[in-house]
Amino acid sequence: MDLKQKILDRRAEIGIVGLGYVGLPLAMEFVRAGFMVHGIDLNAERVKCINQGVSHVLDVPSATLQSAVESGKFKAYAGYSIVSDVDCVIICVPTPLRHTKDPDMSHIVSATDNISKRLHKNMLIVLQSTTYPGTTDEVLVPEFKADHLQIGRDLFVAFSPERVDPGNPKFNTKNTPKIVGGVTPRCTEMAKLLYEQAIDHVIAVSSTATAEMVKLLENTFRAVNIGLVNEIAIICDKLGVSVWEVIQAAASKPFGFMPFYPGPGLGGHCIPIDPLYLSWKLKAFNYNARFIELASDVNTHMPEYCVQRIHQILNRHKKCVNGSRILVLGVAYKRDISDVRESPALDIIKLLQVEGAQVDYADPYVPELDMEGKTMRAAPATAEEIPSYDLIAVVTDHGSFDYEMIKAKAQLIFDTRNAYRTADEKIFKL
Numbered sequence: 001m002d003l004k005q006k007i008l009d010r011r012a013e014i015g016i017v018g019l020g021y022v023g024l025p026l027a028m029e030f031v032r033a034g035f036m037v038h039g040i041d042l043n044a045e046r047v048k049c050i051n052q053g054v055s056h057v058l059d060v061p062s063a064t065l066q067s068a069v070e071s072g073k074f075k076a077y078a079g080y081s082i083v084s085d086v087d088c089v090i091i092c093v094p095t096p097l098r099h100t101k102d103p104d105m106s107h108i109v110s111a112t113d114n115i116s117k118r119l120h121k122n123m124l125i126v127l128q129s130t131t132y133p134g135t136t137d138e139v140l141v142p143e144f145k146a147d148h149l150q151i152g153r154d155l156f157v158a159f160s161p162e163r164v165d166p167g168n169p170k171f172n173t174k175n176t177p178k179i180v181g182g183v184t185p186r187c188t189e190m191a192k193l194l195y196e197q198a199i200d201h202v203i204a205v206s207s208t209a210t211a212e213m214v215k216l217l218e219n220t221f222r223a224v225n226i227g228l229v230n231e232i233a234i235i236c237d238k239l240g241v242s243v244w245e246v247i248q249a250a251a252s253k254p255f256g257f258m259p260f261y262p263g264p265g266l267g268g269h270c271i272p273i274d275p276l277y278l279s280w281k282l283k284a285f286n287y288n289a290r291f292i293e294l295a296s297d298v299n300t301h302m303p304e305y306c307v308q309r310i311h312q313i314l315n316r317h318k319k320c321v322n323g324s325r326i327l328v329l330g331v332a333y334k335r336d337i338s339d340v341r342e343s344p345a346l347d348i349i350k351l352l353q354v355e356g357a358q359v360d361y362a363d364p365y366v367p368e369l370d371m372e373g374k375t376m377r378a379a380p381a382t383a384e385e386i387p388s389y390d391l392i393a394v395v396t397d398h399g400s401f402d403y404e405m406i407k408a409k410a411q412l413i414f415d416t417r418n419a420y421r422t423a424d425e426k427i428f429k430l
């Protein structure tokens with residue numbers, strides 16, 4: 001039977017490589033659509049937990065995972081041998097940066113290498129990891145070249161960017177439109193058909209590089225606008241104007257303005273990293289992606305700016321950072337999630353510690369924090385503990401914090417997220 005019919009009959013077996021924030025929710029969506037899904041992840045401990053129905057991803061409740069495992073429609077493996085038996089493979093491995101801020105392609109290269117050893121006729125392979133335009137054509141396709149398999153006839157290769165917004169209560173894997181671009185028109189058609197079985201709306205574009213670029217435009221758009229509004233926050237502070245009030249008033253314009261909000265810096269696996277994949281690629285064309293570099297510069301300096309503001313606030317109250325007790329409220333990179341990757345809170349804690357502050361943090365989603373090998377444990381943000389801190393820095397505005405109690409009990413508050421909407425003499429805003 002050809003692959004198209006197998007997909008339509010939902011008899012195609014799907015392998016998902018990388019069972020993280022992207023791969024695990026996607027696997028659940030295909031299980032829900034009636035497919036047999038095999039998860040592949042090199043983290044053996046993670047694989048063991050997943051097969052026991054224990055989820056590490058906030059958007060996948062353990063009950064959902066458990067029923068998928070018990071239904072026999074989902075199983076995870078710590079190796080690639082299952083790839084020989086699957087019809088479709090979707091690659092969702094990480095794409096971080098190296099210390100030098102260059103793309104770290106090692107996970108994509110390793111996944112590609114492992115899959116290429118198990119290629120067979122009538123197979124669809126889709127790359128879903130965020131990466132620079134050209135990756136599918138330049139890194140995957142040469143590895144998938146085999147005498148007996150012609151891409152577009154026997155083997156189908158495509159790129160489809162991931163757009164998931166972890167913790168978003170409205171938009172999830174299923175109802176967020178999906179972009180696909182194949183190496184050939186038949187590759188695009190096959191990838192579109194597969195995703196259409198599980199995702200509400202799938203949009204085809206003309207090439208893999210276009211699909212790769214779509215993702216980088218989306219994230220560069222956010223990074224640049226956040227960079228702009230972070231600089232506006234610094235400007236407003238110098239002018240003695242509230243940036244929050246300015247944005248709220250500007251957002252009343254019904255056209256031509258879209259509000260972005262300042263904060264302590266960028267975090268997560270996407271916005272701080274993805275645009276740098278694009279600027280890196282452009283260096284090969286002797287082109288300097290100026291907006292990306294500038295936004296990255298402004299955004300990465302926000303933790304330093306926040307610490308500078310904390311210095312000023314304490315100074316005005318005849319205190320100094322050295323020796324002060326400071327509680328960082330929220331360390332996840334955004335509200336109501338547990339992900340601390342690239343979180344600006346980590347930089348703020350580190351900078352304050354270097355200046356001699358005694359820093360604790362409180363975060364209901366993050367019981368422990370690894371600070372370069374040293375473990376910090378979350379402190380209780382209770383009415384008894386709050387008054388003992390010289391300053392509370394609101395870095396991540398989780399919905400579950402008792403902001404009124406904290407306001408009543410705190411000595412001083414530095415609010416980087418506009419968690420406090422009303423003015424108060426002990427509250428200082430970004």
Ligand SMILES: NC(=O)c1ccc[n+]([C@@H]2O[C@H](COP(=O)([O-])OP(=O)(O)OC[C@H]3O[C@@H](n4cnc5c(N)ncnc54)[C@H](O)[C@@H]3O)[C@@H](O)[C@H]2O)c1
Pocket residue numbers: 017018019020021022023040041042043046092093094095107108110111128129130131162163164165166269270
């Ligand atoms: N997290 C997000 O919100 C988000 C949103 C859009 C796009 N993305 C992109 O999706 C991709 C995956 O991100 P994520 O957040 O799911 O990462 P993650 O770190 O949560 O999960 C990746 C998983 O892949 C596994 N892995 C690493 N190398 C492997 C290999 N060679 N073979 C098999 N498994 C391997 C890891 O053990 C891990 O479990 C990245 O390119 C990321 O930029 C992420």
